Amino acid sequence: MKPLLNSPEPGPLLALAAHPDDLEFACGAVIARETRAGGAAHLVVCSRGEAGSHGTPRQRVAEARKAAALLGATLEFLEWDGDAHLEIRAAHAIQLAGIIRRVRPVVVLAPSCVENQHPDHYRLGQMARDAARLARYGGVKELRRQTVHAIGQLLFYAVTPEAEPRDLSPVLLDVSAPELVAVWTEAMQAHGSQTSARRYVELQLARARVWGLRAGVEHAVALFPNSPLVFESLAPASRGARGF
Amino acid sequence: MKPLLNSPEPGPLLALAAHPDDLEFACGAVIARETRAGGAAHLVVCSRGEAGSHGTPRQRVAEARKAAALLGATLEFLEWDGDAHLEIRAAHAIQLAGIIRRVRPVVVLAPSCVENQHPDHYRLGQMARDAARLARYGGVKELRRQTVHAIGQLLFYAVTPEAEPRDLSPVLLDVSAPELVAVWTEAMQAHGSQTSARRYVELQLARARVWGLRAGVEHAVALFPNSPLVFESLAPASRGARGF
Amino acid sequence: MKPLLNSPEPGPLLALAAHPDDLEFACGAVIARETRAGGAAHLVVCSRGEAGSHGTPRQRVAEARKAAALLGATLEFLEWDGDAHLEIRAAHAIQLAGIIRRVRPVVVLAPSCVENQHPDHYRLGQMARDAARLARYGGVKELRRQTVHAIGQLLFYAVTPEAEPRDLSPVLLDVSAPELVAVWTEAMQAHGSQTSARRYVELQLARARVWGLRAGVEHAVALFPNSPLVFESLAPASRGARGF
Amino acid sequence: MKPLLNSPEPGPLLALAAHPDDLEFACGAVIARETRAGGAAHLVVCSRGEAGSHGTPRQRVAEARKAAALLGATLEFLEWDGDAHLEIRAAHAIQLAGIIRRVRPVVVLAPSCVENQHPDHYRLGQMARDAARLARYGGVKELRRQTVHAIGQLLFYAVTPEAEPRDLSPVLLDVSAPELVAVWTEAMQAHGSQTSARRYVELQLARARVWGLRAGVEHAVALFPNSPLVFESLAPASRGARGF
Amino acid sequence: MKPLLNSPEPGPLLALAAHPDDLEFACGAVIARETRAGGAAHLVVCSRGEAGSHGTPRQRVAEARKAAALLGATLEFLEWDGDAHLEIRAAHAIQLAGIIRRVRPVVVLAPSCVENQHPDHYRLGQMARDAARLARYGGVKELRRQTVHAIGQLLFYAVTPEAEPRDLSPVLLDVSAPELVAVWTEAMQAHGSQTSARRYVELQLARARVWGLRAGVEHAVALFPNSPLVFESLAPASRGARGF
Amino acid sequence: MKPLLNSPEPGPLLALAAHPDDLEFACGAVIARETRAGGAAHLVVCSRGEAGSHGTPRQRVAEARKAAALLGATLEFLEWDGDAHLEIRAAHAIQLAGIIRRVRPVVVLAPSCVENQHPDHYRLGQMARDAARLARYGGVKELRRQTVHAIGQLLFYAVTPEAEPRDLSPVLLDVSAPELVAVWTEAMQAHGSQTSARRYVELQLARARVWGLRAGVEHAVALFPNSPLVFESLAPASRGARGF
Secondary structure (H helix, E strand, O other): OOOOOOOOOOOOEEEEEOOOOHHHHHHHHHHHHHHHOOOOEEEEEOOOOOOOOOOOHHHHHHHHHHHHHHHOOEEEEOOOOOOOOOOOOHHHHHHHHHHHHHHOOOEEEEEOOOOOOOHHHHHHHHHHHHHHHHOOOOOOHHHOOOOOOOOOEEEEEOOOHHHOOOOOOOEEEEOOOHHHHHHHHHHHHOOHHHHOOOOHHHHHHHHHHHHHHHHOOOOEEEEEEOOOEEEOOOHHHOOEOOOO | OOOOOOOOOOOOEEEEEOOOOHHHHHHHHHHHHHHHOOOOEEEEEOOOOOOOOOOOHHHHHHHHHHHHHHHOOEEEEOOOOOOOOOOOOHHHHHHHHHHHHHHOOOEEEEEOOOOOOOHHHHHHHHHHHHHHHHOOOOOOHHHOOOOOOOOOEEEEEOOOHHHOOOOOOOEEEEOOOHHHHHHHHHHHHOOHHHHOOOOHHHHHHHHHHHHHHHHOOOOEEEEEEOOOEEEOOOHHHOOEOOOO | OOOOOOOOOOOOEEEEEOOOOHHHHHHHHHHHHHHHOOOOEEEEEOOOOOOOOOOOHHHHHHHHHHHHHHHOOEEEEOOOOOOOOOOOOHHHHHHHHHHHHHHOOOEEEEEOOOOOOOHHHHHHHHHHHHHHHHOOOOOOHHHOOOOOOOOOEEEEEOOOHHHOOOOOOOEEEEOOOHHHHHHHHHHHHOOHHHHOOOOHHHHHHHHHHHHHHHHOOOOEEEEEEOOOEEEOOOHHHOOEOOOO | OOOOOOOOOOOOEEEEEOOOOHHHHHHHHHHHHHHHOOOOEEEEEOOOOOOOOOOOHHHHHHHHHHHHHHHOOEEEEOOOOOOOOOOOOHHHHHHHHHHHHHHOOOEEEEEOOOOOOOHHHHHHHHHHHHHHHHOOOOOOHHHOOOOOOOOOEEEEEOOOHHHOOOOOOOEEEEOOOHHHHHHHHHHHHOOHHHHOOOOHHHHHHHHHHHHHHHHOOOOEEEEEEOOOEEEOOOHHHOOEOOOO | OOOOOOOOOOOOEEEEEOOOOHHHHHHHHHHHHHHHOOOOEEEEEOOOOOOOOOOOHHHHHHHHHHHHHHHOOEEEEOOOOOOOOOOOOHHHHHHHHHHHHHHOOOEEEEEOOOOOOOHHHHHHHHHHHHHHHHOOOOOOHHHOOOOOOOOOEEEEEOOOHHHOOOOOOOEEEEOOOHHHHHHHHHHHHOOHHHHOOOOHHHHHHHHHHHHHHHHOOOOEEEEEEOOOEEEOOOHHHOOEOOOO | OOOOOOOOOOOOEEEEEOOOOHHHHHHHHHHHHHHHOOOOEEEEEOOOOOOOOOOOHHHHHHHHHHHHHHHOOEEEEOOOOOOOOOOOOHHHHHHHHHHHHHHOOOEEEEEOOOOOOOHHHHHHHHHHHHHHHHOOOOOOHHHOOOOOOOOOEEEEEOOOHHHOOOOOOOEEEEOOOHHHHHHHHHHHHOOHHHHOOOOHHHHHHHHHHHHHHHHOOOOEEEEEEOOOEEEOOOHHHOOEOOOO
16 A cells, blocks of 8 residues: 555554455455555454354355455454354454554544444444544553554445445445456455355445446445545545446 | 646636635635646636625625635636526526536536525535536537536535535545635635625634644635545545544 | 514514415414414415315415414415416515515524425425525615515424425424414314315324324424524523423 | 226326436336336336437437337327426426326336436426326316326436435335346347447446345346335335345 | 235244333234234233333233233243343344244334434344344354244334434335224223323324325324335335325 | 423533533533523533543543532532443443432433444433433332433533534524633633643634524534424524524
């Protein structure tokens, strides 16, 4: 990832997921875009997907490792409440804040807070939003040994269309480069225990096609900024999705 | 204005207003930011402010010319329905589309479409949105002599806080540079017939201070993109307003 | 009506309607509340209801006169585009602004701007909102002989439940006094050409019962303030609808 | 179309469009579904598409006729303001109401009222909604020779994704039958002057795929009911889109 | 209940409630409609109403049993956190998912997730929504002995008007049949400890009257589908609430 | 505080805060307004601000005591989960309900429930809303020794602009009296450990200036009523914020 704006010490992109395959399906192309451009990315997964209908935890961890390697990212698992058991806890948010302080990202990716989706997703989204604040507060006792860190932006992703927030305007990431679509597809297919059972890959590529056609490109991924974007000039705001 | 993204032939910034002072109050600092950086800006005003409680049309036109000069922008008046008489007409939108084809801007600024504000404002906003589409359609008979033009983005401004849309996420333009605040203030004060009667300057600077403190800068102006922003990487999305 | 806050010269309550029976059905009890307390009320109706399925224009005017008398209000008809033919025109809004300058009300009642209702309703609502602004602008040429007037508040009413705005919080007027319900019912029944065909009276009383039970009273009518309420203390904000 | 609920005299499906190709792109599969099941469909188009960048009016009319034939529908053109010139007029809404009285449909299809789309689309949507009411009012003088008619439901379609309303819940029509997708594709391709220039067919099929995967079927089209659905039992509400 | 669409093995209607009287007040008529038509219904209540101002837990359980018998439904109590003590817990949601797997309903009724209502209501609503997903996931360890089950639709009910969601379109169930209103009223009155103190019955019948008048029938109950409705044709979407 | 409407036994204003300085920053002027008018106010703070970057718990408690004295309010600290550790717990809400029963306020102030703010804020807001209901329920076992109490209104405050709810209409409290602004400023500055590090005072005064200019006064504070306001006449609704 080339140096991001206004960041004296840009760390890797930090991407949070409730399950081993969420990031690959929702925004694997975006992660690949950043690593292909030379940036680092660190993935944090909060369960081993053990509640899914297909795949053992061991298999799913292996799939996630393979996918992370394809995306050029490092990977870390958290031992939390378990798949389908995630609860909102201050301790979780503080642990995430500690990871933010350690990784020191400019951008954090997390699932959206829309409640009508997998319950682990919106709970992680809400705790990620909390954590981005807690990472800045100097007096949090569990974190006192780590220097505070203010991220630049929290971007929500939507694993499925119904998880797209209606109260935040999307930004569209152009991921049309054929090598990005290829590595994204490969990273999704690395989760063979899932893709053999459901048509996830097809869903994601069709979504990226629809967003892409709106943006006037081949494929695009929508992300939803938690905070208003701050610009120095009109230039970065000058390209809108007006394909049709 | 330095060359904007994805535009083979970037023209000036095009800014549309219903009344002679709207642009200066709402986003004078943004216009100054672009012209100070070497870009061109063209202002189009659809009335002479003749329905206002203060100032004659002649005075107000003179004030607008002075303000435009301060902002480094060219200025054009339209002879439409008159201040406080603006109506939604296809002919108006088509005329605006013709101006877009002539000026060939990447970015267009227009008042927001929020209906609870001065009636001329939201009507112009709606017609500006329509015009941005019509400018692209090759068969509009009144415009056949002009080459079609697709703008990059339509950004809405809000002359007063209640005009800020609730269904579009704002982007914040950092206008903290002292010379920008100075020229903005001067351009607002150029409308002496208005500023002597109401505390418009104070309102706008207080708004810019509140947005600025949210963005972690001195002063900022909020604009509201009509279409989702399209980015090539995460970099332009990496700075969010998280001042508090 | 006892003197309203912050008004040096409180005029009558001004109530605007698209059709002869709209006010009685939507908020007859509110008008009666104010006139019973000694205030004046002036009703302005923009058509003779000639597009309705029942009742001739002559009948409907007579019904409206009878209802206005019951409510203790004066009544005025406008010759506009005709029932079911209302269009958004600057001239209409300016004429309404002239009425506001003449009547000098503190409070104006108008139909809501929700678009999924009778087309005349939301168009009048939108023009009433515009007119409340135009009445304050000194330079509107058609109105130069009338002193400008700033109303205190524009309150939207909803003739039917689907016209209740979702983006404005309601305020509930307690109209439980038996004499208010009686005169309201009588005023609705004055529109015999309508009430004989449809169960409008029943609808309105059931609505007032539901709102009333929420407010902890017998009957209440919901109105929707166009502008944030301004208070000198917490006292007027201290009673909320928490009946259940 | 098999007899719809609660309709003593069900007429054809009535579908309204601003341009010759809007219906085919937005919901051709839905129309085909009804005609394939034995129902009638009548299409009304309010311009000849003469403002488009591609195709002459003559060509576009021919394309529309071919597409209508493929869909098994009758077709009628209105001489209104012209493509890209549509204005909100009471006369237009009344004319649509007259068509409703003549055709006597249970269901009417019209473009959504979302304002950030082609200006002709949302204006027609708004006038269609008005017309559905006017068709019921017995006293509209221009329509006195036609018996009043109350439609069963107005369903909005979205020609492009940004036209999907955010304040109405969609209903999804399962159009997965291969013959439906085939005839829909053929009807879209009948508009060769458009499809040769832009990737409209691809956009619509990708959208239908995304909605379909959400619904657990191959392809689905989203429509947005203007009024709450009324059911006799829970059965018609018992199938929800929970594919992922 | 007659067989619902698309369900190879339709089980009973499953209705979830936080307190012994919630279901009867909110949607007793809907449950009666289904059982009168031959379907089965199973009610699950998560407390004994012990925090209420009136009635002992023993009384309230007896009232619930009487009401369930009147509605022709079976009844089950859960031993959870207690009335007014409900918390969001993964274990609760998983237990609900287990009930869904055991009962195998096509339709589930649950309180809405609107937060400004009794705290137990929205928490149960949120956990019901989560449970509907968890019931489909094969690897949830606590549920491994039960076959996964995908419900058809989750319908939210609103015990009071402020619990009606603003972001979901309602569907209206016609419950006008006199015997339905009668049994509904009787089932509400079975909760004598509550109805003697508050005018709940009157509130619910007035609400059903307002919804009914909108739908053009005598009485209707509004429910809010969690997922978009999926239809095979336009027929089930063809009746809208356009009474006024 | 002068006697509030409809309250036989008005107790003090009750104001709830997550941190020692939240109330002073968000609505110190409102509290001062009520105490200056002779009313009582009781502040309840749920942490000692120990997670903040500046100030020790001991210092912050001392600052809060000084500020409360300036505002003429009594002050109480709760020993809960600790700053940045607040969790939604039934026990917390019940404890708040107990405080409501003890203090017997007509009006309660609490932070808004908007989730994109400090996590302690919205959690307290949500539990305050729950508590206002629980205080009325006679059977809550932990509270049986206290008489039930129904508050008149719950008003949400927003510590920062992003915490202002978008789905509730604000009411504006005029706090322009110079002595109010003075004591408010003094109370904010009493939190010297915070104000020395961040420009909180400037933020709040600029916000109050923007709201004030909208309301046509010098300074105003926006509060957001949780329940619809109930009025006996139009008088309290007759002043709207229409400054611009």
